[in-house]
Structure formats: C-alpha cells, structure tokens
Amino acid sequence: MENSTKSIGKGIDRIDGILKITGKATYATDYPAKNMAYAVLFKSTIAAGQITKIDSTEAEKYPGVIKVITHENAPRLNTKGGLRGGALLQGPEIIFHGQHIGIVVAETFEQATAAAHLIKVEYNQKAEKTNFEKLAETPTMPKGKELADQVRGAGKSAMKTAEVTVEELYETPIEHHHPMEPHATMAMWEGDKLTLYNGSQIINGAQTAAAATLNMKPEQVRIISPFIGGGFGSKGGQWANLVLTAVAAKMVNRPVKLALTRQQMFNSVGLRQRNMQKLSIGATKEGKLVALAHEIISHTAINDEYIEPCGDCTKIMYDVPNSLITYRVVPMNIILPTYTRGPGKSTGSFALESAMDELAYKLKMDPIELRIKNEPPKDPSNGKPWSSRTTVKCLQEGAKAFGWDKRKAEPGTNKIGDDLIGYGVACGTYPARQRDSSAIIKLTLKNKVVHAKVEIAASDLGTGTNTILAQTAADGLGLPVNQITVKLGDSDLPPAAGSVGSVGASSFANAVNDACIKITDELLAKSGKQFFVRPTAAQLMISESFTDFQTRSDSKAPAEAEKYSAHSFNANFAEVRVNSITGMVKVTRFLAVTGAGKILNPKTARSQIIGGNVWGIGMALTEESVIDPRYGNFATRSFADYHVPTNLDIGNLDAMFINEEDLIPNKMGVKGIGEVGIVGVAAAVANAVFNATGKRVRSLPITPDKLL
Amino acid sequence: MKPFQFISATNPGDAVARLTKNPEAAFLGGGTNLLDLMKEHVSLPNEIIDIGNLSLKEIKATATGFHLGALAKNTETANHPLIRKHLPLLSKAILAGASAQIRNMATNGGNLLQRTRCSYFYDISMPCNKRVPGSGCAALEGFNRMHAIFGWSEQCVAVYPSDMAIALSALNATVKVKTSVAERLIPFKDFHLLPGNHPEKDNSLAHGELITGIEIPNNSLAAHSAYVKVRDRNSYAFALVSVAAGLSLNGNLIQSAHLAMGGVAHKPWRALQAEDFLKGKPATIANFTKAAELEMASAKALPNNRFKIEMGRKTLINALQLAFKG
Numbered sequence A: 001m002e003n004s005t006k007s008i009g010k011g012i013d014r015i016d017g018i019l020k021i022t023g024k025a026t027y028a029t030d031y032p033a034k035n036m037a038y039a040v041l042f043k044s045t046i047a048a049g050q051i052t053k054i055d056s057t058e059a060e061k062y063p064g065v066i067k068v069i070t071h072e073n074a075p076r077l078n079t080k081g082g083l084r085g086g087a088l089l090q091g092p093e094i095i096f097h098g099q100h101i102g103i104v105v106a107e108t109f110e111q112a113t114a115a116a117h118l119i120k121v122e123y124n125q126k127a128e129k130t131n132f133e134k135l136a137e138t139p140t141m142p143k144g145k146e147l148a149d150q151v152r153g154a155g156k157s158a159m160k161t162a163e164v165t166v167e168e169l170y171e172t173p174i175e176h177h178h179p180m181e182p183h184a185t186m187a188m189w190e191g192d193k194l195t196l197y198n199g200s201q202i203i204n205g206a207q208t209a210a211a212a213t214l215n216m217k218p219e220q221v222r223i224i225s226p227f228i229g230g231g232f233g234s235k236g237g238q239w240a241n242l243v244l245t246a247v248a249a250k251m252v253n254r255p256v257k258l259a260l261t262r263q264q265m266f267n268s269v270g271l272r273q274r275n276m277q278k279l280s281i282g283a284t285k286e287g288k289l290v291a292l293a294h295e296i297i298s299h300t301a302i303n304d305e306y307i308e309p310c311g312d313c314t315k316i317m318y319d320v321p322n323s324l325i326t327y328r329v330v331p332m333n334i335i336l337p338t339y340t341r342g343p344g345k346s347t348g349s350f351a352l353e354s355a356m357d358e359l360a361y362k363l364k365m366d367p368i369e370l371r372i373k374n375e376p377p378k379d380p381s382n383g384k385p386w387s388s389r390t391t392v393k394c395l396q397e398g399a400k401a402f403g404w405d406k407r408k409a410e411p412g413t414n415k416i417g418d419d420l421i422g423y424g425v426a427c428g429t430y431p432a433r434q435r436d437s438s439a440i441i442k443l444t445l446k447n448k449v450v451h452a453k454v455e456i457a458a459s460d461l462g463t464g465t466n467t468i469l470a471q472t473a474a475d476g477l478g479l480p481v482n483q484i485t486v487k488l489g490d491s492d493l494p495p496a497a498g499s500v501g502s503v504g505a506s507s508f509a510n511a512v513n514d515a516c517i518k519i520t521d522e523l524l525a526k527s528g529k530q531f532f533v534r535p536t537a538a539q540l541m542i543s544e545s546f547t548d549f550q551t552r553s554d555s556k557a558p559a560e561a562e563k564y565s566a567h568s569f570n571a572n573f574a575e576v577r578v579n580s581i582t583g584m585v586k587v588t589r590f591l592a593v594t595g596a597g598k599i600l601n602p603k604t605a606r607s608q609i610i611g612g613n614v615w616g617i618g619m620a621l622t623e624e625s626v627i628d629p630r631y632g633n634f635a636t637r638s639f640a641d642y643h644v645p646t647n648l649d650i651g652n653l654d655a656m657f658i659n660e661e662d663l664i665p666n667k668m669g670v671k672g673i674g675e676v677g678i679v680g681v682a683a684a685v686a687n688a689v690f691n692a693t694g695k696r697v698r699s700l701p702i703t704p705d706k707l708l
Numbered sequence B: 001m002k003p004f005q006f007i008s009a010t011n012p013g014d015a016v017a018r019l020t021k022n023p024e025a026a027f028l029g030g031g032t033n034l035l036d037l038m039k040e041h042v043s044l045p046n047e048i049i050d051i052g053n054l055s056l057k058e059i060k061a062t063a064t065g066f067h068l069g070a071l072a073k074n075t076e077t078a079n080h081p082l083i084r085k086h087l088p089l090l091s092k093a094i095l096a097g098a099s100a101q102i103r104n105m106a107t108n109g110g111n112l113l114q115r116t117r118c119s120y121f122y123d124i125s126m127p128c129n130k131r132v133p134g135s136g137c138a139a140l141e142g143f144n145r146m147h148a149i150f151g152w153s154e155q156c157v158a159v160y161p162s163d164m165a166i167a168l169s170a171l172n173a174t175v176k177v178k179t180s181v182a183e184r185l186i187p188f189k190d191f192h193l194l195p196g197n198h199p200e201k202d203n204s205l206a207h208g209e210l211i212t213g214i215e216i217p218n219n220s221l222a223a224h225s226a227y228v229k230v231r232d233r234n235s236y237a238f239a240l241v242s243v244a245a246g247l248s249l250n251g252n253l254i255q256s257a258h259l260a261m262g263g264v265a266h267k268p269w270r271a272l273q274a275e276d277f278l279k280g281k282p283a284t285i286a287n288f289t290k291a292a293e294l295e296m297a298s299a300k301a302l303p304n305n306r307f308k309i310e311m312g313r314k315t316l317i318n319a320l321q322l323a324f325k326g
C-alpha cells in the first residue's frame, strides 16, 4: 500500500516532456525582447601572435550594423573573474586559432554575419606551439597540486618483480562536447542590473563568474536557465561568449542575442584534450597484480591549466601494492581544455581497462576473473573503507545477462560470413558526492487541494532533474507528482550546486528531501498536536486548514561521508561485428550494468546511461578532432568531418542497475549516473574489437584503416 | 552569408539566359551543397536562380536506355522501380550517400556538381587553389587522410565526393546539357576533370550551362553488380574508398567489367587497367586479385592516406566478388 503510492523509483515520464516536444520549453534564445539586436563573434585566423590592425570601416558602413566591438573599444574586464578560456577582447594578444577578436552587432543575425566578413585584420605572427607529438617529447610538470606524482609502495620499480607484464601506449584524440543546443546568450540591462538568459550547468557559478568579470556584484546579475539543450561539461564553467553578450548589450544599449554557430563551437567552449597514456601492469602468473603505473601527457592552454585526471580510475580500481601515477603537460596554442563527460575517467579507463584486457589474454585468463581476483577490499589510494562497492556484482550480473559464456576466448575465431564477432568487457567508476544546496518549499491549500512549489537554483541539462525533484518532493510531502511545480534554473532561487561531476541528483534531491522533512516538522509544531503516526505535510495542510506555508532548508553532505570512499561503479559489455574486408565496426549489442545507489527514476536514468554509452562508442569508433600543426586550426571542422555515431553504428543498447542501498554518501543514497555512463565504454568496445579480430588498437578512434 | 537576389526560373531557356547574363549567379537545385558553401563564405553568388520549378524531373526508359531528369530527387531516383530493376548499381550507390533527409532534397544534377569536402576548401582562412587559384594547396602537406591517391597534382589533391557519380561512371552515362545556343552531350569520362593546373575547375560545364538530364545506355550488368563503400561510420559519411562494379558474364567468362572507384581521385576513377585485364578472363578470385593489384600499382599515396592503397585493393576484389555472386 505504502509502496505503491511512492513516486521515487518509478520510471515516470519527464514532467516537462510535453513542453519540449511541443516547442514550448524556453531555451536561451527563445525569449523575445523589444528592440533586440543580434551579435556575431569573429575570430582570429592565426594561432599565436598579435593583432596589429583591425579595419572595420567597411563593416561599420554595412546596412543594419550598429556597432563593431574589438579590443580597441571594449570595456576593461576582470580576466580573473572565473570565466574559462580568456578571449575577452582585452588586448591584441592571440593565443589560439579561432580566439574571439571582435563582435559585430546588427539589426539581424544575417547582417551581422555578412558584415563580420568585411573586417580586415592584420597580425604579427609568432611561431605557434601546436604540434602535440613534438611538444610531448619535452613536457612540463603541471601546476595543480592534485596532479603531483602519486607513488604507492615501490612505485613503478616493482614492475621488475612481475612475472607477466603489459607496457603499452594508449592515445585518445581531441573531442568536442557539441551539445544539441550550441552556446547562446541573451543579455538585457535595466540600469545597473543585468539579466542573462544562458544555458548554465551551474547557475550560481555562471552568476558569480559573469559578475566578477564585469566588475559587478553577484546580486546585480541574474541568470535564467530553466532548460538546457545539453552541455556535457562545456556549460559547466562559462566562456567568454556569456559576458561578451552583456558587453555588447551595454554598448548598444539594447537587448542582445549572441548564439555561437556549430562551427564556432569547435573552438569557443573548451574541448576534451588529447592524451598520451603509458600504462604498465605487472602481475604474477596467477594474475595477482604487483605493480601498476599510469603515466600521462596532455596539453593545456598557453595561459591556463586544465588537465583531465586520467589516473583517477587507476588510483582505486585494483588491489595492487605498488603503483605510480604521473601527469605531465604541454602548454599549447589551443583553446583551454575543459570538463568533458567523465573527465579523465572515460579516457583513463580506456588505457587501464585495455591494458587489463591485454594482461588477461597474456595470462590466458578470463578478463572478468582477472578483475575479480584483484578486487580491492578498501580504497587503495587512501585506505578508507568503501561506502559500498558493486564492481563484482556488476561484472557477474552483467556476464549472465549478456551471455558472456558465449564469448570465444581465442581472438578471430568467431566468424559469420565476412564478419568477425567479438565480446569485450571493461569496468568504470565515478565518485559519489553531495554538495551544498538549498531549497524552498511553498505549500498552498486551495479548494481542499494542496499544491507544492519547489524552488532551487538547480539546473536541468535535459537529463530529467525537473522530474526527479518533483518525485522527491511528492514522496517527501505526501502528494502526487502532478501537484508539484518545480522551479529551477534561476539565480534568484536558493543557491545550489551544479549539474556537474555527477553531484546534481544527490545534491538537489537531498536538498529537496531535507526541505520536505523540515516543512513537515514545522507544520507539526505549528499544529501543536501529537500524532501517533507521523502525518505528511499534505495531510497536515488539510487537517489543520493551513492555507500557505513555506520553509527553506540548507543541506550539506553528512560529516560521516568523509570517512568513506564512495563511488558509483559499472561494468560494460560490448559485442561487435567487424567486417573482415572493409574493417568497418558495428557495435551490435552493448550492456552497461551500474551500481549507483538509489535510482530515482529508472527511465531517465536509463536514458542517461545509454546516452553516455553512445558517446563512449563514439569515442571508441568515430570521434576525433585533428589539428593542423602548421596553422593550429582544426582540419575537422564540421559534422561532416567530426563523426558522431549514427543509428547504424549501434544495435541494441541496454542498461541494468544494481539494487543497492548505500546511505553513507548522503541520506537518500543517491550516487549519480551522469558521468559513469561513459566510463569504461571505449575500452569495452576496443576489447571486443580485439576479441573479434586479434588486432589491438591503442589509438582511438578505431576507424577502418586501423583494422586493414 | 552575402545578400543575394532570389529568382525562380520559369523554363530551361529562361534559366540558362539568366545565368549566362550574370557571372556571379548560381542555380539552386536542392541546395544541400550550395547553401552550406554560402554559409561558409566559400560560394558568394549575388543571384540565386531557383530551378526547382522546371519540369526536368522525369525518370523513364528510352529507346537506348534510361533517362534521369536533372531535377529528380536522389531518393526518387534510387527508389524508382525502373532503376531498382535495371540499374540496381545506381540505386545502391545513391542510397550509400549522405542521409535520407539530404537525399530527399538533393537533385541528380546538383549531386553531379557537388564540390569536394576537403576541409581546407571549406575554411576560408586557409590557402586553397580550388577556392582561390594561386593561393596554394593546404592539404598537400596537411591533413590529407581523405584525399586522392590517383591523378592528383601538386596544385590540388582533393577527391570528388559523390557516390551516385561513381555508379554513373561505371554505367557509361552521358550528361545532357543545355547551353544558351544548343544542347550538348558530355560523356561521363569527360565530365569531371583531374585537377592539373586548374583545380578551380571541377568539371567541363561552362558558366551558364544547365544540366537537363542524365542518359544511361542499356546494359547487361543488372544481375552482376555491386557498390561497396568503406567509410568511417556505417552511414552518413563520405567514402574512404568506394567501388562500383558491374560484370557482363557469359557463364564464368567475363565479357566486360565495369569498375569505377570513389574517394580516390578528383573525379570518378574508372579502373581501366583492371577492366582491361579482366576482359575475356574467367571470373576467379585469382583474376580479381590480379586486376586489383594492377590497378592499384599506379596509385600514389599522400602522407596520411597510404592505407587507401590496400583498402582500394581489398575493396576492388570485394566488389568484384559480390558482383559475381549477384
């Protein structure tokens, strides 16, 4: 009885689904404003040097043009305000190809675009640092403390004591986020108050960064972002386009819209950096690991550092007494890399889980058995106990569901016609954390019906945050979901964490849940009555005829959580078919089994996981951005060159969740699924390709030429 | 994008007259290529002449073969019962190209005239002899994985991207063209050009000329033809290498082989050496292999596309085998 009325755990449809499919959901550029002007960015065509002259005379004369803004007339901004990637028109310096060097504002987008082509720019070009292979020969130490060398036991020197070893170099290329909704902003000034309509994964982060950059107070800036068309990390930290829209609006004294083109998305909002990863594993003949080393070289921007933590999985996945993780970096004339789905873990797990697979073949051991044999009883990186760890369960339940026993251990022996069939497995993990978030609940009683409004400056990337918060409030207040309204995506609401690093669901849901508990307590106190069975907030509103009531709660992670190591875990199973003549690969079946604590909504959760799987398959098979080192520009510069996987590349995708209750990381036991869905995916596919063909591809993506 | 006039042509003569008059005008077929090029500032017509209303949409059998209207859509052409039955090679090649949405818009004439996908050609900040004659070829020593292995020059190493045209080449099609004074027929082998010293010229069409149709002679290849396309993903990607193969057989004996390759040259590459070798020989794997090796012997790879030689060899053999099997 009790259970059937609960909403959490049910795969209900998105509460905003109808709005989205009818086009009524408002994204950043969907807001009308009177007297709107349109801004278009123009970009540098060199990678390093200085602008010596910008001639915008022709552009200024062009019909409809209102203003051309360059470093020569842009206002001085605070470049350390927290925006990523620079390019704020503060000087003539050019540090990457495609850096914004100006804005044209016009009556229409088309006029602004046409005028931008009339601007003549002269440069004093410098030798550019754009050749990663060359520069990687002499990398430097990263500045970040968390990226210092991590040595456990005898470190890499223990490789000498191993009976069986794997030492290989794994490479992953530059990738782009390319959310369906390109980055776009609408800026509107009222006196010294600024409103920015802008897809933002971290509402309060966008607010503080924009305010600081514009030398304003946060309360002067309001961010409105109720719907986001995806972000994958690129709308986590904000980029220059956010503030440049505000600058343009100020300078022309009108509301301004600025939307990046798909083309501009390649070099405006960060990227996943290219990584060279040397992975060494030493084991006994029985398959017990004795040494593990992960040595990583990545690139960063000339003026700032971001490095994907590729060693993070390696740190905790296996029980090994001696290990080494090192990061080295080369600053390059390329846009600053940034958080990209499963940052570090997705790319790092490709190296680690490929190497584990290679070791399994060398040992003639089943790769699942090898992993289980090296299961760590506690977190090897810090000695803390696991809050829970589901790797073995994921592997075992997945193996059964996938039919792992049908795998042929000998590579290249499973053939149907011209096609080779292969099975691969790989594991993944992502930390489970809760971050500070606040929520307000407002209850009203009208015609004997209680309605609840939930307010929180959370964000919904398109993943279903709106829906899971409605479900959380429904259960917490004793109401059906359709009597809940969720308001998020507005910096005027109580501050919250962001939809980043898989902290969104746990932080937001716990904040709402805490607010539900608090409001019920307060209503109880207000009633002045004692109840034998604790009534719900909804029941109290009705029985006590309260017409309006509201409360706010500020939530934090439980102090206890610090003493444990808390993570989501997964196991990925891939079946591939490789055409033995053309080398073309199709992932015919893919299964991800995930232990991520409480699953608030299995439907949206499944979508999250299979979405991550698709990108992981793209990472494995198709996605690569190439820089021409002579110019520093991308030679892959549209979706005709930058290939994301299509329906024909992927057959059946399936997601399973481990039934897990882990209340240590947070009260609700929610661990987060956004990131882990991509971790281990590329390795599972690459391992399956090896099983199919006997060819080990260590440099992604696995395109047909690599399998000839 | 640059502002432009938009005019709808009322008949083929009107279309030709208008284009002839204005050296900066362009015809609009389905627009799937032209519009992209305009958005990228690669093509800058000041007048767009929409030919979508012209009645050049027929697909029919003729006394000597088949006629494809220049403005019939790719989808319609590929799915036409006549084409499926008598020219399955063409149908398969069209369906191997682009996406369903693009094929629904793309016209047969526009398809023949689609421009290279060389990314430097599309990037106006880069040198490119095809876009700006004399500016240099950025691809020659740049990222040239997708580029040519046959017939390229130091001036341009781009490849021609159409799939449909590869089949048409193998089928000995003829392009029917209306000029301001007459009609002319251009054999397919002479329609597209190698880059030589004039990579800015993709084909032998003069400004002002309108493609009205494509003629395909009767053939006996329907039972033994295959189109094999190797690409970086299973749909919606240009060919790394493709092969259109048709065999005219007398029992096991090859009377004539029709072989054209895509993704390897500035034009559909007729594999003439392989064809010559196979003529009159039995259809065996050994002969297919020898023919493929002969053809690929004259290939010249660029730094990033060496793989295309082996891929081309394998794909030729594969396509011949599939065609033979029928």
Ligand SMILES: Cc1cc2nc3c(=O)[nH]c(=O)nc-3n(C[C@H](O)[C@H](O)[C@H](O)COP(=O)(O)OP(=O)(O)OC[C@H]3O[C@@H](n4cnc5c(N)ncnc54)[C@H](O)[C@@H]3O)c2cc1C
Pocket: A639, A640, B026, B027, B028, B029, B030, B031, B032, B033, B034, B035, B036, B051, B070, B071, B074, B096, B097, B098, B099, B102, B105, B106, B107, B108, B109, B110, B111, B112, B113, B114, B161, B162, B163, B164, B209, B210, B211, B212, B236, B237, B238, B239
């Ligand atoms: C992302 C993407 C992927 C693609 N993948 C493939 C692929 O894998 N394989 C493939 O083959 N193609 C592919 N294409 C290309 C597609 O097939 C072409 O864009 C299409 O065939 C062009 O036809 P259209 O009618 O739209 O041409 P338009 O864009 O209208 O015209 C192209 C050119 O031809 C001229 N023109 C048009 N009709 C005539 C005529 N009757 N007489 C004289 N001139 C004329 C125009 O002026 C213009 O210069 C792809 C395209 C895109 C955008």
Ligand code: SF4
Pocket: B116, B118, B119, B120, B121, B127, B128, B129, B130, B131, B136, B137, B138, B139, B140, B155, B156, B157, B158, B199
């Ligand atoms: S290959 Fe041809 S199209 Fe490409 S850059 Fe060189 S000249 Fe231009």
